Amino acid sequence: MRVVVIGAGLAGLTAACHLVGRGHEVTVLERETRPGGRARSITRDGFTFDLGPVVMTMPELVESALTAAGSSLADLPMRRLDPAYRGAFSDGSEILVRYGHDAMREEIREKSGAKDAANFDRFVAWLKELYDVEMGNYIDANYDSPLGLVSSPTAALTLLRLRALGKLGPAVRRYFDDTRLHRLFTFQALYAGLPPETALSLYAVITYMDSIEGVWFPDGGMGAIPAALERAAKGAGAEFRYGATVTGLTCRPGGAVAGVVAGDDVVPADAVVATPDLPIVYDQLLPDVAPPRAVRKGTYSPSAVVWHVGAKGSPAPGTEHHNIHFGDQWNESFDALMGSKTLQPDPSRLVTVPTQSEPGMAPEGHSTLYVLEPVPNLQGPVDWRHEAGPMRERLHGFLAPNGYPTEVVAEEFVTPLDWQAQGMAHGTPFALAHTFAQTGPFRPSNVERKVPGLVFAGSGTIPGVGVPMVLVSGKLAADRVDEYGRRR
Numbered sequence: 001m002r003v004v005v006i007g008a009g010l011a012g013l014t015a016a017c018h019l020v021g022r023g024h025e026v027t028v029l030e031r032e033t034r035p036g037g038r039a040r041s042i043t044r045d046g047f048t049f050d051l052g053p054v055v056m057t058m059p060e061l062v063e064s065a066l067t068a069a070g071s072s073l074a075d076l077p078m079r080r081l082d083p084a085y086r087g088a089f090s091d092g093s094e095i096l097v098r099y100g101h102d103a104m105r106e107e108i109r110e111k112s113g114a115k116d117a118a119n120f121d122r123f124v125a126w127l128k129e130l131y132d133v134e135m136g137n138y139i140d141a142n143y144d145s146p147l148g149l150v151s152s153p154t155a156a157l158t159l160l161r162l163r164a165l166g167k168l169g170p171a172v173r174r175y176f177d178d179t180r181l182h183r184l185f186t187f188q189a190l191y192a193g194l195p196p197e198t199a200l201s202l203y204a205v206i207t208y209m210d211s212i213e214g215v216w217f218p219d220g221g222m223g224a225i226p227a228a229l230e231r232a233a234k235g236a237g238a239e240f241r242y243g244a245t246v247t248g249l250t251c252r253p254g255g256a257v258a259g260v261v262a263g264d265d266v267v268p269a270d271a272v273v274a275t276p277d278l279p280i281v282y283d284q285l286l287p288d289v290a291p292p293r294a295v296r297k298g299t300y301s302p303s304a305v306v307w308h309v310g311a312k313g314s315p316a317p318g319t320e321h322h323n324i325h326f327g328d329q330w331n332e333s334f335d336a337l338m339g340s341k342t343l344q345p346d347p348s349r350l351v352t353v354p355t356q357s358e359p360g361m362a363p364e365g366h367s368t369l370y371v372l373e374p375v376p377n378l379q380g381p382v383d384w385r386h387e388a389g390p391m392r393e394r395l396h397g398f399l400a401p402n403g404y405p406t407e408v409v410a411e412e413f414v415t416p417l418d419w420q421a422q423g424m425a426h427g428t429p430f431a432l433a434h435t436f437a438q439t440g441p442f443r444p445s446n447v448e449r450k451v452p453g454l455v456f457a458g459s460g461t462i463p464g465v466g467v468p469m470v471l472v473s474g475k476l477a478a479d480r481v482d483e484y485g486r487r488r
């Protein structure tokens with residue numbers, strides 16, 4: 001079939017790799033001048049800034065897309081980061097998230113005591129069981145109805161036995177006494193747009209993916225991932241058109257998709273995979289189709305301010321590639337972000353310093369910093385036209401006391417207004433939060449029944465937000481295209 005993929009972000013690239021590998025004639029239309037979408041990198045004054053994701057997990061999912069298109073992971077050299085994270089706490093203490101079971105158990109024994117170290121074994125066994133049952137049965141799965149949840153009664157019973165529908169905060173407290181470990185092993189719920197205390201234990205799989213399976217960093221930075229996927233898809237015969245903004249769909253009599261409109265061109269298609277943010281797809285490409293309720297009235301994830309800094313000098317000894325500075329007022333911060341939608345009273349921040357692993361990402365004698373503070377999305381009262389300046393000053397003031405260089409020679413400051421300008425609903429790049437009512441069969445489907453042949457991929461649809469999930473979404477979209485092809 002002729003398949004048009006709208007968008008060359010990670011979801012679109014993965015869909016393209018799987019589709020072209022299955023023999024479809026694939027054209028990718030991307031409005032920007034290069035691939036990557038949220039996961040693209042830019043170079044400024046000799047500094048490489050990764051603009052979106054920096055924590056890469058589950059490389060086997062990229063491998064599956066590369067292999068589908070006849071390439072391999074050898075085309076994407078990367079290293080495992082050990083430690084995956086440095087957790088820095090307000091009392092001045094630190095815990096490293098080490099790669100490898102024995103190394104992490106030893107770190108816990110040293111920092112938190114023998115009891116928590118012994119319980120780490122049970123904790124990992126629980127996480128692994130959760131991951132094994134969720135990945136095959138619920139994450140890497142297309143749904144046609146909520147009954148999909150019980151299509152494997154054994155899997156459903158396993159979830160119940162693992163208390164996966166209980167709350168994450170109390171579940172992790174069952175294993176550890178040290179509150180610092182609670183934070184280190186539950187903050188990942190924020191990746192799913194949820195407060196760690198009340199997120200479902202289901203989302204402990206994210207902790208499994210980063211803290212147990214490990215965090216990776218591609219040579220040259222995160223931009224190497226879309227570049228490798230694009231090379232693979234192109235190598236297998238996919239066509240890429242950049243600077244091509246899709247403004248509409250064309251349909252056959254009866255409603256099935258017939259092509260897309262991009263500028264003066266109509267590109268014919270038997271099926272279309274649309275990957276821009278889902279609310280924007282409905283708003284701009286499907287003005288006559290009512291979006292699913294969750295798209296209209298759903299709970300959207302918090303957003304983030306990211307300050308990309310090219311700085312003269314090096315960070316203090318002990319600084320790692322990923323450094324999480326945990327604020328003290330933990331629950332209050334999540335209440336602010338997701339309740340009153342105001343700034344965190346005592347912010348937790350991620351500082352990624354890729355030059356700790358790859359000095360070539362900055363000129364000699366300089367460092368590249370990525371400073372991320374979670375902030376509310378634009379449904380709240382914060383006015384970024386006034387708040388951006390003070391926020392930059394606060395982040396600058398935070399650098400020196402935490403051992404980071406402060407002489408800024410290049411920078412890029414990104415607020416929720418920028419995410420909104422890039423076409424992300426409510427100014428969040430993290431889409432609908434993963435509440436139970438917005439997960440699995442309850443998340444907006446990746447097919448629109450009123451427009452046969454139109455398939456969605458990306459973080460607004462199944463399985464959800466983050467690099468691993470959108471890579472899976474690209475493959476699930478390819479499966480939907482094949483299903484449609486068989487039915488036509």
Ligand SMILES: Cc1cc2nc3c(=O)[nH]c(=O)nc-3n(C[C@H](O)[C@H](O)[C@H](O)COP(=O)(O)OP(=O)(O)OC[C@H]3O[C@@H](n4cnc5c(N)ncnc54)[C@H](O)[C@@H]3O)c2cc1C
Pocket residue numbers: 006007008009010011012029030031032035036037038039051052053054055056057244245246247275276277304306423429457458459465466467468470
């Ligand atoms: C600051 C930040 C930090 C993050 N951190 C992490 C992390 O550490 N780990 C992790 O796993 N995930 C992280 N994420 C999430 C992850 O980056 C995203 O979930 C993922 O990259 C989204 O990919 P996508 O392909 O679905 O969407 P996108 O990357 O947005 O791709 C959509 C593409 O469609 C194009 N497009 C839009 N409209 C049109 C149109 N009309 N015509 C043609 N093309 C169009 C866009 O230009 C874009 O290239 C982060 C995201 C951000 C922004």
